Amino acid sequence: QKEVEQDPGPLSVPEGAIVSLNCTYSNSAFQYFMWYRQYSRKGPELLMYTYSSGNKEDGRFTAQVDKSSKYISLFIRDSQPSDSATYLCAMKDDYKLSFGAGTTVTVRA
Amino acid sequence: DTGVSQDPRHKITKRGQNVTFRCDPISEHNRLYWYRQTLGQGPEFLTYFQNEAQLEKSRLLSDRFSAERPKGSFSTLEIQRTEQGDSAMYLCASSAFEKLFFGSGTQLSVL
Numbered sequence: 774q775k776e777v778e779q780d781p782g783p784l785s786v787p788e789g790a791i792v793s794l795n796c797t798y799s800n801s802a803f804q805y806f807m808w809y810r811q812y813s814r815k816g817p818e819l820l821m822y823t824y825s826s827g828n829k830e831d832g833r834f835t836a837q838v839d840k841s842s843k844y845i846s847l848f849i850r851d852s853q854p855s856d857s858a859t860y861l862c863a864m865k866d867d868y869k870l871s872f873g874a875g876t877t878v879t880v881r882a
Numbered sequence: 883d884t885g886v887s888q889d890p891r892h893k894i895t896k897r898g899q900n901v902t903f904r905c906d907p908i909s910e911h912n913r914l915y916w917y918r919q920t921l922g923q924g925p926e927f928l929t930y931f932q933n934e935a936q937l938e939k940s941r942l943l944s945d946r947f948s949a950e951r952p953k954g955s956f957s958t959l960e961i962q963r964t965e966q967g968d969s970a971m972y973l974c975a976s977s978a979f980e981k982l983f984f985g986s987g988t989q990l991s992v993l
């Protein structure tokens with residue numbers, strides 16, 4: 774079993790829809806939780822960062838962490854075609870960041 | 883541009899050849915990481931430096947792989963006697979605290 778599980782999709786939604794992404798994890802040592810966005814042939818770009826259970830909002834993006842269930846989510850409101858990318862969840866213990874497989878999202882105009 | 887810089891962006895080599903990649907981290911970031919990513923997968927951890935000390939290496943890092951970070955600044959990743967299975971995107975990241983910032987990667991193709 775992988776430490777971080779993420780449904781690879783792909784996910785296709787119409788413009789303006791809410792995109793919902795999630796990951797589960799098994800390692801209780803994970804303390805920090807991040808979401809990265811990656812465009813084709815580019816490096817991952819940090820989108821959201823949190824270290825506690827609860828919600829964190831940044832513009833159209835909301836990250837949720839539930840440590841008791843070992844479950845994290847990312848919501849994208851009012852999705853735009855420019856949001857089309859691969860979204861990677863990532864979790865960090867003392868030093869190492871462990872990634873999910875990534876979910877490919879396409880927002881249709 | 884003060885982001886993480888990687889060179890080259892693309893490398894095509896023949897099986898059995900040696901290749902070396904360079905990473906210039908964000909200045910004053912004391913932690914530097916190398917990851918490898920294959921198509922359809924998330925990045926996989928290879929190794930980690932704090933300043934010039936290499937503190938952790940993944941089991942993925944066979945004896946053919948070596949990484950250095952002289953003087954705690956830039957880092958190099960060398961792959962000796964490349965194999966077709968080494969074809970991947972090699973990503974470098976740096977951090978000062980908990981957030982990791984990635985470069986654009988080096989895409990390696992082994993023919």
